[in-house]
Amino acid sequence: MTKTEKPIVPKGKAAAGGEFEWELRLYVAGQTSRSIAALNNLNQLCETHLKGRYRIEVVDLLVNPQLSREDQILAVPTLVRKLPEPIRKIIGDLSNTERVLVGLQLRPGK
């Protein structure tokens, strides 16, 4: 699968090359306030909890609509944890940090 990522460059990106323990992908549909908020929330959270161990890809479905089908994305924004497995999906603007941490299994759920 070749994907052309829209360069909304995530701030907390670690050194190029090599595998990251955490592979995260954020699906958005255009640069709406909600998608920007989601990315900001994600960056902040990763810097806090996963510093140096993660990589974030941002996928704009308006640019790559076929990915909505291939990756089974309905809601936007959707954050997908590709690694570590299993795949987890977190939808919403990630404003509820507690739930994001639960979703990423960085914190045990209820």
Added chain:
Amino acid sequence: MTSNSRKNPLQPPQLAGLEKCPSGISGLDQITGGGLPRGRTTLVCGGSGSGKTLLGMEFLVKGATKFGEAGVFMCFEENAEELAQNVASLGFDVNGLITSKQLVIDYVRIERSEIEETGEYDLEGLFIRLGLAIDSIGAKRVVLDTIETLFAALANAGILRAELRRLFRWLKDKGVTAIVTGERGEGTFTRHGLEEYVSDCVLLLDQRVVENIATRRLRIVKYRGSAHGTNEYPFLLDEQGFTVVPLTAIGLQYAVSTDFISTGVAKLDAMLGGHGYYRGGSLLLSGTAGSGKTSLAAHFLDAACRRGERCLFFAFEESPDQIMRNMRSIGLDLRQWLDKGLLRFHASRPSTFGLEMHLTAIHRATEQFQAQVVVFDPISSFESAGSFPEARAMLMRLVDFLKSRQITSLFTSLTSGGNPSEQSEVGISSLIDTWLLLRNLEQSGERTRLLYILKACGMAHSNQVREFILTDHGVDLLEVYVGPGGILTGSAKAEQDRLDSAANLIRRRDAERKRLVIEHKQKALEAKIAELKAEFELERREMEETIAETESSAQSLIAGRIEAGQRREGTTAAPDKIRKGGRK
């Protein structure tokens, strides 16, 4: 074809001209007056297994194959392979349509356990995805099956409802004709109230089980801006797809024929005014077991096939082979018509499915075969597939349907031995044009069959009872003996005939003898008269002689006296006289 093309619902539909999108589903377009509202969204709701998915799929398949409109099927429950397999059983080649870019199946997989909601979101991903699918093949039709699954996957119902509302508006703006399916809820059409968002057309599918027999029904709950049938219409789901039967919509305005067609039995034709039955009429043959109903029906079919008409035989108790074998024994070769394609059998057990399904199957088979003559053998068994009023309603619609198509129908009905035959069919007798009753008569150790016409609307018919016999060259009708002892048939009739002729002979001889006696007496009388006459003649002659003698002697006495007197007086008066009459 946008949302502002909405017409005033108060306007009559024919004027409003709401554009319809033919579904291509047999029967559905008739009851909806042309199809689903074009460019709008139709909600199809029903319980699980009611056929929602198949209706949706057929809408797309027919759109692609019959109307050149590509379609998108977005499924939320089954994946594309499962769906293709499921609908392959209905004869749809989904994969072929996908290859030829007439159909897209998009499986939306939602796993609740994988999803965590962390704030505000929308379903733009779904919109993008659907939009991509629609644009990839230029789809005109869309099916969402069933979007309610989202309610299970997403916790935030508020967002979901707002997004659904946006979705339906978006579909309308796209100009696609859409079907969304929804699971039937308690007291509502759909579990999550989808009907709230879809206001143009709502179809309800239902499957009811009565006495272990399931019947599928469809009802148009709502169709804004269009006239539509309001009844529940039975439908079939089988290897030929979805078939809705608009039978309840059939009115009584049908043309009737004045042509006659033969019953296949010349003597029966003669009883029915010499021509047979009316074409397009309905005929009921009722009788007890073994009274010859099927045989008579087979004659009817045979005659129809001989005329080159297409016949359908709906057998509900016997297999086609069995019927053909049995009919061969009375000299009817039905197989030849089968081979020529003029006759087709349609055998099913009444209990296989419900009455409505039977009706639908009959309807479809008749339409497809373009039958001109149909035989139902026997209809009484339908009572086992439903209650009596239901069976009656079903038959009424069946008769109406057949009459409206000018199809001549023959029904046989088995009456149970104990009942008076007239009673058990009271339910449908009013629908029937010609009713023949077959009866078994037990008499002097043998059973004979009797036939008579109970009713024959609109034609002169015989009121006589005939004996009905099955020979190796078919059915024959005989006169029966009607005498002081009642009706006699069979050997009793033959015996009676013999007795009658013997009695006649005796009577004839008796009369002869009496005639002779009379003759004799007359002769005797005449002889006596002659004798008396002769006697009288004799007497008369004697008497006359005596009279004559007496007269002559009296004269001569007188003459003598006169002579004597003259002599005394010395006159010579009348000397001639004296000379003449006097003594010489």
